[in-house]
Amino acid sequence: MSEARETQPSRRCILRQAACAAGAVVILGTGVTTASAGKMPKSAVAYQPTPKGGLSCANCRLFEPPNGCKSVEGPVSGQGWCMIYVKV
Numbered sequence: 001m002s003e004a005r006e007t008q009p010s011r012r013c014i015l016r017q018a019a020c021a022a023g024a025v026v027i028l029g030t031g032v033t034t035a036s037a038g039k040m041p042k043s044a045v046a047y048q049p050t051p052k053g054g055l056s057c058a059n060c061r062l063f064e065p066p067n068g069c070k071s072v073e074g075p076v077s078g079q080g081w082c083m084i085y086v087k088v
Helices: 004-007 011-030
Strands: none
Touching: none
């Protein structure tokens, strides 16, 4: 009788395989290009083309001169600001 149990996969094994398969479907189904992978739209981070007080993209850790950002899609102004600002 113990032989029958050894040949059947455990519930934990089945659930783990299902979780891995679901994760693979999500990852493969996104169709995200590597150029914009992980970047958020400006609307999602409340981007504005003007600074907020002394805070601006030019003095943010995520800013990539002359007009890029590691976390926001598209060009950004060095004088801009968004809610994911990280002080240098």
